[in-house]
Amino acid sequence: xxxxxxxxxxxxxxxxxxxxxxxxxxxxxxxxxxxxxxxxxxxxxxxxxxxxxxxxxxxxxxxxxxxxxxxxxxxxxxxxxxxxxxxxxxxxxxxxxxxxxxxxxxxxxxxxxxxxxxxxxxxxxxxxxxxxxxxxxxxxxxxxxxxxxxxxxxxxxxxxxxxxxxxxxxxxxxxxxxxxxxxxxxxxxxxxxxxxxxxxxxxxxxxxxxxxxxxxxxxxxxxxxxxxxxxxxxxxxxxxxxxxxxxxxxxxxxxxxxxxxxxxxxxxxxxxxxxxxxxxxxxxxxxxxxxxxxxxxxxxxxxxxxxxxxxxxxxxxxxxxxxxxxxxxxxxxxxxxxxxxxxxxxxxxxxxxxxxxxxxxxxxxxxxxxxxxxxxxxxxxxxxxxxxxxxxxxxxxxxxxxxxxxxxxxxxxxxxxxxxxxxxxxxxxxxxxxxxxxxxxxxxxxxxxxxxxxxxxxxxxxxxxxxxxxxxxxxxxxxxxxxxxxxxxxxxxx
Numbered sequence: 001x002x003x004x005x006x007x008x009x010x011x012x013x014x015x016x017x018x019x020x021x022x023x024x025x026x027x028x029x030x031x032x033x034x035x036x037x038x039x040x041x042x043x044x045x046x047x048x049x050x051x052x053x054x055x056x057x058x059x060x061x062x063x064x065x066x067x068x069x070x071x072x073x074x075x076x077x078x079x080x081x082x083x084x085x086x087x088x089x090x091x092x093x094x095x096x097x098x099x100x101x102x103x104x105x106x107x108x109x110x111x112x113x114x115x116x117x118x119x120x121x122x123x124x125x126x127x128x129x130x131x132x133x134x135x136x137x138x139x140x141x142x143x144x145x146x147x148x149x150x151x152x153x154x155x156x157x158x159x160x161x162x163x164x165x166x167x168x169x170x171x172x173x174x175x176x177x178x179x180x181x182x183x184x185x186x187x188x189x190x191x192x193x194x195x196x197x198x199x200x201x202x203x204x205x206x207x208x209x210x211x212x213x214x215x216x217x218x219x220x221x222x223x224x225x226x227x228x229x230x231x232x233x234x235x236x237x238x239x240x241x242x243x244x245x246x247x248x249x250x251x252x253x254x255x256x257x258x259x260x261x262x263x264x265x266x267x268x269x270x271x272x273x274x275x276x277x278x279x280x281x282x283x284x285x286x287x288x289x290x291x292x293x294x295x296x297x298x299x300x301x302x303x304x305x306x307x308x309x310x311x312x313x314x315x316x317x318x319x320x321x322x323x324x325x326x327x328x329x330x331x332x333x334x335x336x337x338x339x340x341x342x343x344x345x346x347x348x349x350x351x352x353x354x355x356x357x358x359x360x361x362x363x364x365x366x367x368x369x370x371x372x373x374x375x376x377x378x379x380x381x382x383x384x385x386x387x388x389x390x391x392x393x394x395x396x397x398x399x400x401x402x403x404x405x406x407x408x409x410x411x412x413x414x415x416x417x418x419x420x421x422x423x424x425x426x427x428x429x430x431x432x433x434x435x436x437x438x439x440x441x442x443x444x445x446x447x448x449x450x451x452x453x454x455x456x457x458x459x460x461x462x463x464x465x466x467x468x469x470x471x472x473x474x475x476x477x478x479x480x481x482x483x484x485x486x487x488x489x490x491x492x493x494x
Contacts, residue, residue, distance in 0.1 A: 066195030080128030162412030241418025406430030
């Protein structure tokens, strides 16, 4: 019998099943959920392997839980359970499709762009992130909450902004300087017979999956997810202020018996999936991947800090690069803070003393590639740097001005787990000074790569004595292509 070639009408009738979005057809979709145990698991590494069936849903979850501990700690406010992930990798056979190093620092950056409502009502319960804000009203008397003030207090005297996790904020004295807010009980240790347990989404771990879904039923090679965990001491949890003296000794191991992957496989009608596989034997995926460049920045001893200028080559030679973003984390700050080490420190400031002695520190920045600077004039205005950050991500980060550039006075003087929210070392002030640059010339980077020009005037030393260091992390977003040919995946740079 002669095999009939599908007509063009039939070809066009088959929708793109792996592209995330609406499908222009009315058809039934079946979802099958498997609970996968890791094939390899230790306190520093685990690996999952999918079954090659159906279409993998990008919002499948990985469940992680920490062991119970007598030490009082809580998940870092900005990263939640993502603080456990140092590196994540998505592999097909022996090929790496997507990989992010220092993933916990990357999520400290991405978490800024989630709305207050999303953080408070969803992320707090699923991923442990709690970076939601609200207005803190002036207190009337000792023991009152901020909602018990006069009408004038509630309408005109919200002079501060602080964290909001849905719990009542109670003051123990006049003003909000004595407010102490604590994480919810399921996000901390020391009070429970269990540790925090949260879910990580695959599309958060791998940018490839934000636009595409893997057609596992068409793939002949094994598909695996590998997670490399951060250090159990100082990198996974933040300590409450009263337990901060145990920094460097308190360990928070992972409960390996609770780790699992909840994989959702989608199934369309069999005829449609078979026809799609026949017509798309050669599939191509274009996506963004990240590469990390790190550099140590010296900070002189307290009282002797001075302007520091650096030029850093962050790579990207011969690649199509869409944007870069940087973080600068204080190496002396870790579990003894609200955010742990997952922050980006701003310049120093001085608001006391004579008018001539007062100052706001200034970061002067620019980016050079293909023998031209991205900005014709070096950028030294933090408002302009915030504008470029917003333009690179396409949305405004949900943070307060003092949290970004350490300018002005707007953060609450209250505490979170014993740490003052307005503190610039252990709190939130000046801890979100991320920089992002969108490379807008649509050019392939030449052999010299991308260079970052930064002048820090000046960085504060958080150590009580001696010199300090900070780590500059630059994430370079590259364009890559993955091709699936007859069930075999291959990847290359665009």
